[in-house]
Amino acid sequence: MANVIEVENLYFEYKDGTRALCGLNLAVEEGVKAALLGPNGAGKSTLLMHLNGIHLARKGKVRVMEQEVTAKNEKWVRTVVGLVFQDPDDQVFSSTVWEDVAFGPTNMGLALSEITDRVEKALKAVRMLDYKDKPPYHLSYGQKKRVAIAGVLAMSPQVIVLDEPAAYLDPQGKMELVEILDELNRKGNTVIVATHDVDLAAEWAEQVVVIKNGRTLAQGGASLLAEESVIVEAGLCFPVVARIFQQLPELDLTHTPLTVAEAVAVIRERIK
């Protein structure tokens, strides 16, 4: 399948001279669930800003649906790629929750009835419809995060990119988030999630990209998360499931299970 997002040899330097990206490469196939992993300061957020044209590549290339992102098509890019920011306080600013979620659809120039419809659906999806008339700054952090996610869902972009979406969500909220993302994915959307949460990545992602110091360390399937060299180098840790099976060399497995489902399958087979 074609790549929806391609990043080639991307460099980025902040105004104060911090080199956030140093020759990063990345390709995400259409319709996959991809996880972007890396330690603090690896450049994940900086990279994501490039994917919807907030930062433009000065050196290197970013392509979205095979078109290079430039100042000319950045508006189009923002309708194709939706970005949920890491800090909801940056994203959520309107005086009511409803208005905030309507901000994106309004910018898209949709009809009022369509906007109402989308906002309601998005708020329902994140279970925040009851709070629609509240000012966002009176919400808890996790609630704000949900509103931020709804704000992008309401734009129904083809590619949805989330920066640390699960942080601050309660366990139930995390599971609901995963369901929302899976649902989007089933409808054919590409979903990219930046996270430190290796368990989430192991359970959920089909494609994994590991970055560090602004460079790509490794790229591949979820099995990457069981590879010692990658995990250690990236300052991550193994998923819990993998850690358990690593303590059991006597099982003599050909590959380490990563998800709960895989683990259950392996155990069930052994106890038969």
Next chain:
Amino acid sequence: MLESLFYCRGNMDSLLYRLDPRVKVVSLVGFVAFTSALGTWPALLSGLVFLLLLAGISRISAFYLVKRLAWILPFGGILVIILPFAVPGEPLFKIFSLNASIEGTGQAVVLTMRLLNAVAALSLLTATTGFKDLMMAFRALRVPQIFVLLIEFTVRYISVLTDEARRMQIARKARGFEKGRSLLHRCTFQVAGKLIGILFIRSFERSERVYNAMLARGYAGGVRVDGDPRLGREDLCWGAVILVFAAGLWLIEFGGVQWPMLLK
């Protein structure tokens, strides 16, 4: 911050809340323009009574209105105190050796009432119109884009600034900073100085991130959404009532009709 400036309170189903924002802007701003040109107290009083009636029908809480009108005190108050003594004329009463003139007192009354009229009318507007609707009305009325953007960002960034200040205050408190001590206390003073500097840097950086986040959701200087391009008959009627009332007061006064005669 936002909520105290533009937050709909009261009965959402009542008259002014339902009125089309465009009509509200035109009629209430028009009302302010006409009443500011009035020069006699009975005319101004009629305007004020009319506004109170509007507020009453719209079920805006009296407490809210009084709180809003209290804003006038620091600005108008001083003038009102000084005017009677500063304007020469027939003496009305005397404090120490200062003569308060009838003319001056009259001017002070008229000035206060003009202020009351203007602030009350604009309070009705902002109390019954959400911020977004207000901006949309400005756009629909072809107010130059740059003014609308200026208002939008000012309001948005005021809350960025106050939010940031609040976060910093909490963070400071959590680590045992006492603000109760005198500002002259060396340590308090130093901390306060640094904080103000950092507050501005932090607010600046956050405003940049907020702007980025707006861009990410397709912001391109605001769009004119023609939700209801056509105005309802009821909207137009009420707008006309408000405007005609103010214009009428002005015409009566301008036409030199003697109030005492009308009142007889």
